[in-house]
Amino acid sequence: MPSTGVDVVPSSVGFIGLGVMGKPMVVNLAAKLPPGSLIHVHDIVAAVVDELVASFPGIVVRCASAADVTSKSDVIFTMLPEGAHVKSVYLDPHTGILSALSGPSSHSAGKLVIDSSTIDTATSLIVKEQLAISSPTTSFYDAPVSGGVLGAVNGTIAFFLGCSPDDANIPRLTYFLGMMGGKVIPCGGPSLGLAAKLSNNYLSGIITIACSEAMDMGMRAGIDANVLASVFAAGTAQNAICDVFNPVPGVCPKAPSSNGYQGGFRVQLMRKDIGLALDMARRLGTRNALGTSGLGVYAAASEAADCKDLDSRVVFRYLGGIENWKEPMS
The missing domain is CATH 3.40.50.720 (NAD(P)-binding Rossmann-like Domain)
Known part of the structure; x- marks a missing residue:
């Protein structure tokens, strides 16, 4: 040994x-x-x-x-x-x-x-x-x-x-x-391990929302989802959520989104962690411009019948993203 x-x-x-x-x-x-x-x-x-x-x-x-x-x-x-x-x-x-x-x-x-x-x-x-x-x-x-x-x-x-x-x-x-x-x-x-974790999950959760919105916007403009993801990977928007846990089904085959949003990090847990992060921010006097909006998205998605208990990247679905993008759009 x-x-x-x-x-x-x-x-x-x-x-x-x-x-x-x-x-x-x-x-x-x-x-x-x-x-x-x-x-x-x-x-x-x-x-x-x-x-x-x-x-x-x-x-x-x-x-x-x-x-x-x-x-x-x-x-x-x-x-x-x-x-x-x-x-x-x-x-x-x-x-x-x-x-x-x-x-x-x-x-x-x-x-x-x-x-x-x-x-x-x-x-x-x-x-x-x-x-x-x-x-x-x-x-x-x-x-x-x-x-x-x-x-x-x-x-x-x-x-x-x-x-x-x-x-x-x-x-x-x-x-x-x-x-x-x-x-x-x-x-x-x-407690600084926890402070680091809450800061990390706050950033991860906000990035997920932004990635969902940006992917949906580009796709509705007519860009193939895989092409759009490769653009983000090559540009200044590069991030692990888009590269590994892309919220759009089919872009990352091993991501929860490509498996019906099963597994992964449940949307209720992301709601909890962003809430904890905002509580910490208030105690510390930190200004979080995106936090309240982000928490609202996860809170609502946690209660939505088609999102509850699923991976947190299901916010793409909650925000109205096109999941069947490989099929011809009407």
Whole structure:
């Protein structure tokens, strides 16, 4: 096994939250951890736990609660939908992570706790503060991800890590995060991983709307969608949304738009993240000229019957884009 820069590799890992992102992250861990390692998991949906335990017998172990996972693990990951869920999983006095880290019988020395949820920075800082008070030997980090479900499955997601590049735990953090992702970017300090993620998703969401509008405008003028995409790729409008996740069906064969907008990053999640970004902007005094309009588009698309629960690039459909452009236009 190649050197990891880690003196002692923990053999017991915990993972709480096995949704569309968490589940494939656990699969990658199970495939890449050294032989003899255990992954203790918990989720409120029993079926997904059953599936992982059956797929990785002797590696993935079911736990009754977040506290149970924590008591049995040296490194604990959480991947949860919203700030309220993070507060509950961490701070519940009976079943939460904190309950297993504090108290006379706890064994928390040197444990790493990493939250990859995309939530508001204030909640993350509250959790970090409570952990520091009750269990000062435990290290907590925010490490939200970017790359979507496909990136989680392929192990190519990027982690935005809320710490400085010279943090003492960087070797251990990059070792474990590297099993699930392609890049680990330290962003400077506590909650700054989240600040980076919200800034990224704000930009990605606004670009998606602009790309949808520009593609529709050019197509209605008579330009072939593939030609128009190649123009953007060659010009100053070049961007990853147009190149990889083009919202127009058929331009990027592997993009969710070319698969009925299935998979990818759900439109409701983009609405949530842009809302969180705007909340952060208001606290910081940042002027966001496009934010309110962008949030309105995603909020409306999230409620539209033909867009809800689909990939966020479905805003092309919501905005009236021509999806059947390969067919003759009447």
